[in-house]
Amino acid sequence: MTYDDIWRRLAGAYDQREARAVARMLIEEKFGLSFADIICGGVEALSDAGTQWLEAAVERLEQGEPIQYVLGWAWFCGLRFGVKPGVLIPRPETEWLVDTVCADSSAQNARKLRVLDIGTGSGCIALSIKQRLPEAYVEAWDISPEALAIAADNARSLDLDVAFRQQDALNLTPESDVWDVIVSNPPYICQRERADMSPNVLNHEPSTALFVPDTDPLLFYRAITRYAVGSLRSGGRLLFECNTLYAADTARMMSDEGMNATEVHDDCFDKPRFAVGEKKE
Template structure:
């Protein structure tokens, strides 16, 4: 079993560059081989047990299972978050959303802020804010009990204090002036966009956390914006990750719902992927 033996079959799925990167990532993360080790041929020196394990992992990868599920974790903001079927895999660009929230709180001089993450999934946003924002009191909601179990496990393992609750974003409780910031990365992929998506997403990641009807793709944003309008404290901010194809519609929705501002920001790849809104 050589490095070339491992990545070449994956190239039919991912292309040669990504296939090489996936195999390197597995060898580094699971078997402790450095890039230099890999290119010096030390893959051939794996023990029989490790070779057997690598073979099992390759079988999963060849079925287009995401490498993060195969390894059992995903990196986010410098931390390893446990993931598996039932929760979305944290994306690198969502780190930019967390940074924007942190910057907004710092600019406001918000001490010991009360923060809410709606649709927490793996808990990556809530846990990151709890660990990175001094004195923050963070709560997180999800409609999936399985997701909350994963998120709670991540919070406990990483030492973050987060209050988790089973709440449907489309039917939130009636709260008034509770939060200094509300942040959400809700479902936003239109069903009509499925055809352009890769198998490793479609076949494994939870559809309920991904897709919205073509006829009403902003339904989660509308519900959360209406909740946040009442639940934010004076000066509070609402942050969203959004579908880049709907940035204009998102800005119009937020203004129509009574927010005084609706700023759109690009992610690290130059795509309009986030909004920040404030009340008067």
């Protein structure tokens, strides 16, 4: 099997340009080969075990399984996170949340900073924050035991100390003056948006981490905002990743629920993706 064999097989699931990119990423990531190595016969020189793994991986990709699940990992904020179908694949646009939390905290005493990530999934947000702010206390919640197990494995592999806790984001009891920062990327895709989504997302990523009812797209945002209003310290910040269709609505809801200085920010693709607010002094 050659590189050309692989990308041509994948052209049934991807367009030609993407098929080439996925084939190259698969080989480079798994076997550490450069593109020059690949072109010069590196794939044909793999061991029998490597060839067998590659054949099985290509078959999975042909069925539309995301390459991150096939590899077993994804990169986020320069760190490698183990991922399985029980958690969402980290997206590059989500790195804005980490960048913003850490930039805003640089002028504070990080040794006293308390950060909460609600709906942690693979733990990518919480662990990336902890890696950049090692003196901060970081806690991460998720309703899924499978997601928490994956996140804990990532914490061990990255040697980062984050506290994980099973918690339903829709049933939170406020705790007075507990957190300096609450960050969340909760489910936000309406059921009616399914028709516009890629099959490799619909068929492989966990639906409970993706979808909300059409009748209440802000379901999780409202519950988390109410918790944040009662649990953030004075001047503490709440940061959300949002459905771009409802970013302005999310910021407006945060203001209505008692948050101050609510703003909408664009992502790296110039789409309104984030809503940020502060607890009133």
